[in-house]
Amino acid sequence: TQLLEQSPQFLSIQEGENLTVYCNSSSVFSSLQWYRQEPGEGPVLLVTVVTGGEVKKLKRLTFQFGDARKDSSLHITAAQPGDTGLYLCAGPIGSSNTGKLIFGQGTTLQVKP
Amino acid sequence: DADVTQTPRNRITKTGKRIMLECSQTKGHDRMYWYRQDPGLGLRLIYYSFDVKDINKGEISDGYSVSRQAQAKFSLSLESAIPNQTALYFCATSDEGQVPYNEQFFGPGTRLTVL
Numbered sequence: 001t002q003l004l005e006q007s008p009q010f011l012s013i014q015e016g017e018n019l020t021v022y023c024n025s026s027s028v029f030s031s032l033q034w035y036r037q038e039p040g041e042g043p044v045l046l047v048t049v050v051t052g053g054e055v056k057k058l059k060r061l062t063f064q065f066g067d068a069r070k071d072s073s074l075h076i077t078a079a080q081p082g083d084t085g086l087y088l089c090a091g092p093i094g095s096s097n098t099g100k101l102i103f104g105q106g107t108t109l110q111v112k113p
Numbered sequence: 114d115a116d117v118t119q120t121p122r123n124r125i126t127k128t129g130k131r132i133m134l135e136c137s138q139t140k141g142h143d144r145m146y147w148y149r150q151d152p153g154l155g156l157r158l159i160y161y162s163f164d165v166k167d168i169n170k171g172e173i174s175d176g177y178s179v180s181r182q183a184q185a186k187f188s189l190s191l192e193s194a195i196p197n198q199t200a201l202y203f204c205a206t207s208d209e210g211q212v213p214y215n216e217q218f219f220g221p222g223t224r225l226t227v228l
Binding site for chain 2: 009031033035040041042043044045048050088090092099100101103104105106
């Protein structure tokens with residue numbers, strides 16, 4: 001059974017600090033996605049990483065896919081209050097196109113002004 | 114305008130009542146999904162549908178049923194609601210052309226409370 005475990009589950013930091021969120025599995029994934037969910041809204045896709053070792057940047061957010069495609073990380077530089085939310089990693093279930101995703105349990109980030 | 118809409122946004126009901134949550138989308142996607150979200154558990158798949166005639170159970174389908182009335186509409190029903198079905202429910206869509214990434218687009222959610 002494929003599982004995705006995120007750490008930490010909760011993070012509270014001051015504006016301007018840096019942070020890293022991890023998404024780990026014992027299974028190999030063909031790709032991994034990161035979503036952000038703000039209170040009262042649904043998750044919104046931030047990025048998909050598809051190649052082992054790949055690094056993608058989205059403004060102050062840096063996403064990395066592990067060389068073995070079993071893990072991913074999200075690094076935020078100089079966090080802002082607007083970064084507050086729930087961050088979810090997700091990956092396709094199975095080796096073929098099942099059309100389904102499995103999600104990590106999420107990391108709740110609170111950035112205080 | 115929202116691409117994926119859900120109604121109602123909030124609902125409080127009593128144990129034993131039948132509840133229907135509705136989802137509509139204007140994205141033109143064939144694939145639609147229903148998830149529930151509980152604190153600390155992420156999103157868990159209840160049911161999914163790849164077209165009007167294709168309905169599949171997810172990992173936690175017991176106590177739920179669905180109906181795909183049209184390409185754009187996918188409803189979730191709780192036949193006899195129970196308190197442990199209190200959760201946030203999300204509808205999502207995906208474009209078959211996104212294979213194999215299955216990137217999904219979510220509605221705003223329905224907060225359901227069963228007393």
